[in-house]
Structure formats: C-alpha cells, structure tokens
Amino acid sequence: MAPAASKLRAEAGLGPLPRRALSQYLRLLRLYPVLTKAATSGILSALGNFLAQLIEKKQKKENCSQKLDVSGPLRYAIYGFFFTGPLGHFFYLLMERWIPSEVPLAGIKRLLLDRLLFAPAFLSLFFLVMNFLEGQDTAAFAAKMKSGFWPALRMNWRVWTPVQFININYIPVQFRVLFANLVALFWYAYLASLGK
Structure with missing residues (x-):
C-alpha cells in the first residue's frame, strides 16, 4: 500500500474518535450523572486556572515555559469536583421541579x-472554599469578600446572565453543567485574576 493511501486512511480513522469519546461521555453521563459532571467540572475548572496563569504570564511578558503554580489548578479541580459539578447538577434538577x-x-x-x-450564594461559597484551600484565616476571607465579592458578583451578572438565559431555556438539563463549565473556563480565569 502506498504511504499516501495509508496516511489518508489513518486520518480518516480520526473521525470516529470524537464520536466514540462523545458516545462514552453520554454513556457515563447517563450511568453516573453526578460523578461525570463532577469530574468534568474538576478538569475544566483546573484548566480555567491554568489558562489564567498563562494569560497572566503573557500579560507580564514572562516566559510561559517557566514553572506554573500547580496548587492553583489543584484547588480549582477540588472546587469543581466537589462543589461545581454536584451543586450544579442538583440545582438544575431542582429548578426544573420548582x-x-x-x-x-x-x-x-x-x-x-x-x-x-444561586449566583451570590455560589460565589460566596467559592470565596470560602478557596480561602480554606489556600490555608487562609477568617480575616483573609473577610478581606477578600469585602474587596472582591461585589466586583465579582457584578461581573458575574454581566457575563453569566445571558449565558444562563441560554443555558436554562435552550440547553437540555443533562448538559447544563457541561455548558456552564465550558463558559466557566474563562470565568475561572477571571476569578483567579482577582485573587492576585
């Protein structure tokens, strides 16, 4: 077989990979909805913090190959896994019932x-959990809430209101956490920038 034909067949084989990944994700979402949403939230939250660090390095014109702070993405992964995914899952289900x-x-x-x-409560929880994961005391939490809560909530209302309008009204309930997670990649980058 000619190398070009072999290469063409190999490239054509990539097509089913995204379909298989989506099929597997949908299967896991059906079988383990909370765990799947928690894992997805953890991964995408960590990625959002990683993105924030890259953006910050680029803005400071630092070398992006320099070490990144792994504790930031780890904190965001913990928050996404234990809070964002599960709380989002149950909130959207309850919203449908209420x-x-x-x-x-x-x-x-x-x-x-x-x-x-939900937004003010969830944002307060974010500040509280991050404060705890950073090993800060209650005075630091109070200071962060005083300086960062209202600017973050106002930005939340600006960014998330149209997103949530689409999410709540047009996205099927089982995909709402995922949709919000994808937007949250950039939102967490913004929140991480507030902590600096």
Missing part, C-alpha cells in the same frame, strides 16, 4: 432564581 416549563414566564423565573439566589 419552576416547571409549563409555568408562565418559567424561563424568566428560573433566570431570576439563578441570578438572585
């Missing part, structure tokens, strides 16, 4: 529930 789609203005009511209750 405000069924048949309720008038369900999409707006769900969005208000998310933006006015």
Whole structure:
C-alpha cells in the first residue's frame, strides 16, 4: 500500500474518535450523572486556572515555559469536583421541579432564581472554599469578600446572565453543567485574576 493511501486512511480513522469519546461521555453521563459532571467540572475548572496563569504570564511578558503554580489548578479541580459539578447538577434538577416549563414566564423565573439566589450564594461559597484551600484565616476571607465579592458578583451578572438565559431555556438539563463549565473556563480565569 502506498504511504499516501495509508496516511489518508489513518486520518480518516480520526473521525470516529470524537464520536466514540462523545458516545462514552453520554454513556457515563447517563450511568453516573453526578460523578461525570463532577469530574468534568474538576478538569475544566483546573484548566480555567491554568489558562489564567498563562494569560497572566503573557500579560507580564514572562516566559510561559517557566514553572506554573500547580496548587492553583489543584484547588480549582477540588472546587469543581466537589462543589461545581454536584451543586450544579442538583440545582438544575431542582429548578426544573420548582419552576416547571409549563409555568408562565418559567424561563424568566428560573433566570431570576439563578441570578438572585444561586449566583451570590455560589460565589460566596467559592470565596470560602478557596480561602480554606489556600490555608487562609477568617480575616483573609473577610478581606477578600469585602474587596472582591461585589466586583465579582457584578461581573458575574454581566457575563453569566445571558449565558444562563441560554443555558436554562435552550440547553437540555443533562448538559447544563457541561455548558456552564465550558463558559466557566474563562470565568475561572477571571476569578483567579482577582485573587492576585
């Protein structure tokens, strides 16, 4: 067989790989929804922090090959795995029960529930858990909340309100955590920049 034909067949073999990966993800999502969402959240949260570090190094014009802080992505992975994935999973399910789609203005009511209750509570939890994982005391937590909470919440409302409108109204419930995780790659990069 000619090398070009062999190469063409090898490249054609890459097509099914993404389909197999998606199929496997969907299978795991069906069998182990909380664990799958937790793992996905942990990985993507860590990646978001890693991205934040790369952006920061680039802005400071530092050599990107210099050592990155592995404790940051580790903290974000822990937060994503134990908090973002599971809480997101149950929140979206409860939202469906509390405000069924048949309720008038369900999409707006769900969005208000998310933006006015879940977002501030989740952001507070983020600051609390990160403070704990960083080994900081309560005074540091109070200072971080005082200086960073309102700017972060205002930015959250700006960034996440249209995202959550789409997520809540158009994304199937089983994919909402994943959709939010993909947007959160950049959101966590922003939050990580606040900690500096």
